[in-house]
Amino acid sequence: MAILWILLAQASVTDESSEPKPVQLEPLSNWEIVQKPYGCAVRRSFGAFDKPTTIELRRDEPNSGGFDIAITSAEFDLRDSSFQATLLPDGIEYRPPLPGKERSSTGSIWTVWPHNIQEASKRGITGDEWDRYMAEDGPENFRRRVKTLEIQDLFSEDLVLPIGAISKPRRQLEHCYENVMVANGMPREDAINDSRPVELRNSRKLLRSLLPSLPPVYFERIKQKKQVSVSFAVFLDADAQPTRCRLTTVPRYSQLEKAGCDKLIKNGRYRFKRNEERRPAMIQAGYLYREDIGFITTGG
Secondary structure (H helix, E strand, O other): OHHHHHHHHHHHHHHHHHOOOOEEOOEOOOOEEEEOOOOEEEEEEEEOOOOEEEEEEEEOOOOOOOOEEEEEEOOOOEOOOOOEEEEEOOEOEEOOOOOEEEEOOOOOEEEEEEOOOOEHHHOOOOHHHHHHHHHOOHHHHHHHHOOEEEEEOOEOOOEEEOOOOOHHHHHHHHHHHHHHHHHOOOOHHHHHHOOOOEEEOOHHHHHHHHHHHOOHHHHHHHHOOOOEEEEEEEEEOOOOOEEEEEEOOOOOOHHHHHHHHHHHHHOOOEEEOOOOOOOOEEEEEEEEEEOOOEEEEEEO
16 A cells, blocks of 8 residues: 555656646847827737747827736747736736737737736725725835736746836836827827817717627626626717727727727717817716726717
8 A cells, every 4th residue: 555655646746747837938128118099008029039929008099097918929839729928927827808809010029908907806895995905005115026927828838937016017018108198299288198189979879879880799698697897988079070080998809990980980970068168178978888897988
């Protein structure tokens, strides 16, 4: 019997040692700001110079503190499976339910998902405990402590990226997006304060007419009582006439973006709110489903 236990122990050690370990890629660059017509990214590359793995923190709408995470790799093959992304130490193990796939002009395929920057120990806290956590600037303290982003099951190898603290890149995104709104004609004060001087008068009617264009996966998620968020950003000139439109939520379905922006530009009825001076502006409109509030239209 003793020999049997020894053999079993040896087999266990062999199995553990044969498990593939994640590949840690060393940084090739510092964070770099990339300003685009509709949004911003801060980008950093890792691994081999000739086959880099690149991560971006992206911001395509002026929601408070929000951003998307995107990654592409010239070295590792993509897997067609659910994957996990974890910010360590202390972050939650997060499997994005609806990641997006985007092909760049150079042919690179980016995987994109909305960030879920939460401390594992703080998940589910409510009431006074949540108020104390926010009053003590808990989210920012967590962002300062981040050391690595671990990616499992997305590529042919699991990866560890030593991205470092993300507090500074997040601030860079905020400043960059202010510049995007200014580049679209908005006064800097409006960009900084996220002012919305314009309203969409026929928001509910227009958004209801767009419902048939929503991808079926959204209705499936609603049936399962899982959160759904869809948001468009519309830029307007000083006469409240739309000039540009963008679907800002991930996944960025091209057909949904076209259908939604066509309606928002051609059929939207925009006007300045009472006592607001005429000036270039931006407005958001979309949908939100949560089990506690149901399905509602947003923005406008």
